[in-house]
Amino acid sequence: MTIIKPKILYFGTPVVLLTTENADGTANLAPMSSAWALGQVVVLGLGAEGQTARNLVERPDVVINVPDPSLWQAVERLAPLTGRDPVPAHKPTHRYEPAKFAAAGLSEEPSLHVRPPRVAECPLQLEARAESTRFGAGGDFLIVEARVLAVHADPGIVVPGTDHVDPAAWSPLIYNFRHYFGLGDQLGHSYRSETA
Numbered sequence: 001m002t003i004i005k006p007k008i009l010y011f012g013t014p015v016v017l018l019t020t021e022n023a024d025g026t027a028n029l030a031p032m033s034s035a036w037a038l039g040q041v042v043v044l045g046l047g048a049e050g051q052t053a054r055n056l057v058e059r060p061d062v063v064i065n066v067p068d069p070s071l072w073q074a075v076e077r078l079a080p081l082t083g084r085d086p087v088p089a090h091k092p093t094h095r096y097e098p099a100k101f102a103a104a105g106l107s108e109e110p111s112l113h114v115r116p117p118r119v120a121e122c123p124l125q126l127e128a129r130a131e132s133t134r135f136g137a138g139g140d141f142l143i144v145e146a147r148v149l150a151v152h153a154d155p156g157i158v159v160p161g162t163d164h165v166d167p168a169a170w171s172p173l174i175y176n177f178r179h180y181f182g183l184g185d186q187l188g189h190s191y192r193s194e195t196a
């Protein structure tokens, strides 16, 4: 083994697109990959200076939209954008963009339980509400715990007649040290899997 000092530690986690509500009622849309589930709660890690963090402190509704690998270019179109005006000083490579959906080439679809819209092109969409927000790690990051209220799934990734996502039909988009990947072939399954 070699000791290294990588600038980033993005060791390969699924990308999500968060929709939140701006103060003027419009939607913000931002990619992130620091998201994981604990039961029906999704924990999100957000840069404290971003518009998404600001929105979630003030308005707790959020949709966690999960893109598949075919959407990586739409995700990347959002990468240099922020919904924060003026652009935070430490984001010199970002520009302010209030119309994120149009910039990404993605479509809004109304949610059922929360105010921000869903991303129609994402095969999985989790409507959620932040129950806890706190600034961690020296104040640089906002840690959000969001309870999922409803899960929308494309019928093509659901085992017919069940509530199971079919892991053979679904693939997340993986952010792997700033490069985009899909999943490789299945290796096996957990003893707790309820699908063959």
Ligand SMILES: Cc1cc2nc3c(=O)[nH]c(=O)nc-3n(C[C@H](O)[C@H](O)[C@H](O)COP(=O)(O)O)c2cc1C
Pocket (backbone or CB within 6 Å): 015, 028, 029, 030, 031, 032, 033, 034, 035, 045, 046, 047, 049, 050, 051, 052, 053, 075, 076, 078, 079, 080, 081, 082, 083, 084, 094, 175
């Ligand atoms: C694939 C991808 C993953 C990202 N993951 C995160 C993340 O987990 N947390 C975060 O705060 N920013 C993450 N970013 C950066 C934000 O998208 C970026 O700071 C953006 O400007 C935030 O937009 P906003 O200011 O409108 O909220 C990621 C960007 C990309 C392209």
